[in-house]
Amino acid sequence: xxxxxxxxxxxxxxxxxxxxxxxxxxxxxxxxxxxxxxxxxxxxxxxxxxxxxxxxxxxxxxxxxxxxxxxxxxxxxx
Numbered sequence: 774x775x776x777x778x779x780x781x782x783x784x785x786x787x788x789x790x791x792x793x794x795x796x797x798x799x800x801x802x803x804x805x806x807x808x809x810x811x812x813x814x815x816x817x818x819x820x821x822x823x824x825x826x827x828x829x830x831x832x833x834x835x836x837x838x839x840x841x842x843x844x845x846x847x848x849x850x851x
Contacts, residue, residue, distance in 0.1 A: 788800060
């Protein structure tokens, strides 16, 4: 599974870890991905989404039906 949010599209960002001696090595910042099940009332089934904590708040605000419609519009199978 790639570390990518199915709702917001967040993915790892890359940069440098800088030590006390100012030596730089490459590192990555992973998104805060969570796996969460939502009840999709229109289809009478559970859907499992891999999403960030910020996207969970988006689902709470907009509703699961609207979010799943947007995810499917982008071509992601849910």
